[in-house]
Amino acid sequence: MYRAVVKGFGGIDQLVIEDGPTPAPGPGEVVVRLTSIGMNHAELMARRGEYRLVSGNPPFIPGLEGGGIIEAVGEGVSDAPRAEQQRTVGQRVVLTLDAPASRGLGQGTYQSHYVVAADKTVLAPAAIADELLGALWLPFLTAWGCLVWKQNIQPGARVLIPAASSSVAIAASQVVKYYGGLAVGTTTRPEKVERLAALPEARFDHIVVTHTPNWWREAKKLTAGKGFDVIFDPVAAGAFLNQEIRLLAPHGTLWIYGLLGTPDTVDVTPLIRKMASIRGWLLNEIAASGSEQSAYRHVLDRIADGTYTLPVAQTFSLRDVQTAHAVMERGEHLGKLILVP
Numbered sequence: 001m002y003r004a005v006v007k008g009f010g011g012i013d014q015l016v017i018e019d020g021p022t023p024a025p026g027p028g029e030v031v032v033r034l035t036s037i038g039m040n041h042a043e044l045m046a047r048r049g050e051y052r053l054v055s056g057n058p059p060f061i062p063g064l065e066g067g068g069i070i071e072a073v074g075e076g077v078s079d080a081p082r083a084e085q086q087r088t089v090g091q092r093v094v095l096t097l098d099a100p101a102s103r104g105l106g107q108g109t110y111q112s113h114y115v116v117a118a119d120k121t122v123l124a125p126a127a128i129a130d131e132l133l134g135a136l137w138l139p140f141l142t143a144w145g146c147l148v149w150k151q152n153i154q155p156g157a158r159v160l161i162p163a164a165s166s167s168v169a170i171a172a173s174q175v176v177k178y179y180g181g182l183a184v185g186t187t188t189r190p191e192k193v194e195r196l197a198a199l200p201e202a203r204f205d206h207i208v209v210t211h212t213p214n215w216w217r218e219a220k221k222l223t224a225g226k227g228f229d230v231i232f233d234p235v236a237a238g239a240f241l242n243q244e245i246r247l248l249a250p251h252g253t254l255w256i257y258g259l260l261g262t263p264d265t266v267d268v269t270p271l272i273r274k275m276a277s278i279r280g281w282l283l284n285e286i287a288a289s290g291s292e293q294s295a296y297r298h299v300l301d302r303i304a305d306g307t308y309t310l311p312v313a314q315t316f317s318l319r320d321v322q323t324a325h326a327v328m329e330r331g332e333h334l335g336k337l338i339l340v341p
């Protein structure tokens with residue numbers, strides 16, 4: 001087996017590949033040969049030392065998601081009391097949201113083989129390709145969990161989706177259209193508008209570029225001046241957040257789910273007149289909520305029947321992890337970057 005390890009906080013040169021013996025499963029555990037590891041912005045932050053709460057200190061193995069094929073099972077796994085708990089060699093699975101955390105700090109998924117408790121795996125439908133198995137939760141559960149599970153968007157909801165080219169935002173465009181809403185994306189880069197319009201997975205009704213100070217007026221026109229009922233935002237800081245607050249409709253909700261922006265002073269007083277709210281969203285809330293299995297099933301079933309489609313920007317060998325991080329850092333991609341061990 002091999003894995004990618006962050007040796008010290010810093011640049012891509014801190015990511016090194018280490019080879020070692022393939023691990024054996026303990027009682028109640030399985031070994032999953034990972035065929036897919038979805039990359040996330042959080043891993044860049046972890047490598048730079050900006051996300052210590054999740055990564056811990058170096059050396060650590062990054063990675064929040066993964067999926068693959070069960071290669072070995074430990075004692076008690078194939079004959080577990082309930083049929084849905086049983087796992088056997090050859091089954092295709094997705095690791096649950098809390099699988100990396102269950103292994104302890106810094107035991108992420110950038111590994112060719114992953115040892116984990118059998119109940120931290122979800123069986124995957126045959127219709128989903130091996131290469132996608134480890135890249136579905138962060139885009140689709142972040143979007144669906146916030147917009148549907150928490151916000152319960154209804155047909156006709158007007159939804160603003162910043163950072164339109166990210167995998168989470170593209171997934172959000174699909175969720176909003178599936179539930180009958182209006183999806184307006186924003187991007188910081190004018191050259192991405194045509195590329196997004198040509199991308200079948202990006203189902204935005206409109207894309208607005210945010211490089212002029214008055215971009216928000218253009219966005220508001222798209223709602224016939226009413227503003228947005230929901231803003232689903234990973235930037236949410238400084239001048240951009242001020243403009244978003246102006247864009248909220250009466251009783252609207254702005255969900256903050258990322259840390260891409262640079263913090264600065266914000267005027268929240270318009271929230272009073274609009275009776276609007278700003279709330280935070282972390283998809284980990286789904287993990288131990290009691291409804292996590294139905295959330296997993298929703299995403300897997302909708303991917304399997306083609307309702308949702310993961311936009312894959314590029315795949316890399318896990319051994320080329322340095323190149324993959326450099327590509328993500330450049331930010332020219334549309335959609336998901338995937339590591340394949």
Ligand SMILES: NC(=O)c1ccc[n+]([C@@H]2O[C@H](COP(=O)([O-])OP(=O)(O)OC[C@H]3O[C@@H](n4cnc5c(N)ncnc54)[C@H](OP(=O)(O)O)[C@@H]3O)[C@@H](O)[C@H]2O)c1
Pocket residue numbers: 039040041042138139142163164165166167168169186187188189192234235256257258259260261262281282283284328331332333335
């Ligand atoms: N809360 C949660 O549970 C949760 C779960 C998953 C992900 N996230 C967060 O979601 C965000 C997107 O994740 P990802 O992995 O999909 O990232 P990604 O693929 O790296 O996409 C990032 C995109 O964000 C935009 N962007 C980057 N820096 C920006 C800035 N300073 N101001 C405005 N826009 C900026 C760019 O899009 P344009 O070029 O189109 O502007 C960029 O392509 C990250 O912040 C991540 O931490 C949160």
